Amino acid sequence: MIGKYELEITTRRVDYKLTLERNITILRGNSATGKSTLYRAVKQYEDDGRASGIRITCDKPCVVLEGKNWENDLREINQSIVFVDEGAKFINTEEFASAIKNSDNYYVLITRQDLCNLPYSIHEIYELNTDKIGNRMFCKQQRIYKSDNISENVMVSNIITEDSKTGYEFYNEYAISHNMICEHADGKTNVSKRIINKSNSDVTLIVVDGAAYGSEMNNTMILINSIPGYILFTPESFEWLLLNSNILNKPYILDILKEPYNYIESSEFFSWENYFTELLNKATRESEVVPYSKGNNKSIRMFTTEKNMKKIIESSDLRYLLKT
Template sequence: MKGKHKIVVSTKRLKYEFELHRNLTIIRGDSATGKTTLVDMIRDHINNPSGTPVELVCDKTCYVLEGNLWKAQLSEISDGIVFIDEGNEFIKTEEFAGTIQKTDNYYVIVTRESLPALPYSAEEIYGIRTSGKYGTLKQSYHEFYRIYGTDTCTNPVKPEMVLTEDSNSGYQFFSHICQANGLKCESMNGKSNVFHYINEHKDQKILVIADGAAFGSEIDRVLKLIRENETAALYLPESFEWLILKSGVLKNNQIDQILDEPAEYIESREYFSWERFFTSVLIENTRDSYLAYAKKKLNEAYLGGTVEDAILRQMEKIELGWKKELTDILHGEDCEINHFHI
């Protein structure tokens, strides 16, 4: 499945209306915010579509997955939108993550806990709030809102230390930049180590660069720690490969179209995480060229010159000590890349 899918679930008293953008959507929030009510309404409609007051409008078939027989239930579902309420412990397991990775469904998971086995985006974590959209009408309208979004850019970020999530090409690129500008750069060898490093180095001006496409399970505790530590900042492009594509060094109109509406191109069965998709696009579009890209070892063509400058220009309000004229260009511009900056 790919694309955006709008869902409207309603009775005469309640109405939920929201749009899914990716294969993994997380709904969070305290008790009595309507999370379980939403899943209950969908279950009622599925079990008794003609005898329930619940109306469900969606271009895809919706399902509710629950209980010990979840795996057998899931084997019968294809090209659908699967809702899972909190309390189903299987969502925390590697078995669940491995199983849904092989499907072509979208998943909406209600949980107050992080799910490190799943590569979900920080952008696709939502809460539910009641809106006054319907005025004095009795119907209560419930809308989703992003819990983590793009913060407003203010002052430039000037770190002393740069942390990258892994040791692949992204780390190699930023290590080169840092070395040239007298900064430290370290690889965390996995997103789960970011929190511990920041917690142990609260006296340093740290910039964390991680793949936003899969950082959802860590965003809560890392962002909380960063808010307590005013010297740290978190930068979340979709991925390093996305950053290269966004820089425009390939000068490809089709890539521009993909970046404008990635949901319309990313097939969930083939790409469990958007990071994998952008890596595939970059590799395919640089094959047999001087910019030929490899995930494990960065092509030196990306280090230095106009290519390096173009990539750095995408990192608005972040100064790693490179040429001052580049940072001057950035001043006053609006932020378009998802990053959190304290």
């Protein structure tokens, strides 16, 4: 499935409005915030249709996935928006992650768990914001992690990258030329382990791939908010950062980056991070330079020249943090 979808669900007492742009959307929040009521409304409409008194407006069918036969049921669901409630025992299993990896559905997962088996975006983790007008409740999604904790008045002294491959090579090249220290965490599950109490006032920049860091975001933000001296930078991915700089001078790339959801097919790309990697590989091949590959450090040499590194930094929020 591909595209951006507006979803409206109207019950006798509550109106819900959701916007879905990616294959995985997470809804979380405390009890009694409307999450389970939303799920039950979709289920009731699926069971009883208009006789339920519920109205669902969306360009795609909305269905629920539950029970012990969920795997067989899912094989019969295509081009749909699939809701899974936190009571489903399979929601945090490897089997579920494997089953939806090449699916052509979008998924709304109602859960307070950090689903480590799924590569979901930090930008697609929401809670429901509810307003009451008269006797009706109006619920809209509200992004939990609104932006990076970037300050224009802070310059970092050290860098930690999630990535141990080309992303690390890029930031390490910058660090060497600016008398800084750059280290890598060797994977997203290790990033939070690097956030420790420090005896000095140095500021450390942590760089992660926001497109797939959702399961780690809660723990990371708890630590960053409680331990001073860390700033989190969350571009979609390192490849997105390179594409966004437009160094390759491909106008179609900037068009794609404005509305990625219109180009990324969910059955082909489990995470937008995967898509941006492929897009960068395609663009570098077209430019007749070393094709980009995460495992090939030679493929980023053109991006680590002084001129291009400056352009990459100044085209993103890194301009507030790193000197050029």
